[in-house]
Amino acid sequence: MAAQLPPQIAALPKDRHGYPITFVTSIGDDGIPDFSDLDGSRRAKAIIEQLCGICGRPLHLVRAVIGGPQVVESHLTVDPPMCVECAVFAATHPVAGCPFLLSPNARYRKISADEPTSPLIAEERASTFFLARTFAHDPVRVRLSDGSEDVMALCARWTSLERISGGELIDARHLISR
């Protein structure tokens, strides 16, 4: 069974279709949320102040990220880490729970300049997404391939790794290389 709607997501404001508007969802000048875009300053604030990227509440010790093989390999994510409950809900309800996670944003592709080297990346397609848990992250400044800098979250060791497949989470701990 999929995860129940966490109360912190239920408490979020909703758009006219009933989608929860996350902490980092970009809001246009017309007040309409754009789920395909992240609000850059709120994204950085969440990473720096250790707030959940979905509900905006302070993170507990264990937090989770959702990302592709590159995120799992590098431990670097442009999307802020999330409460475990929020992340599990988003992973298992990709449409209703968190539309922004459906479309990995262009900023992420922009930073993926380094060639992947691990068996993990060789094995998994880029469209594969994982939910990884960790107990800490640090904000780091990363220089992007276009010369600009941005804040990203550098995560500590993964304490669990699950592949997201059709709204289910499948243990993928065997793919953790470090």
Ligand SMILES: [Zn+2]
């Ligand atoms: Zn949360």
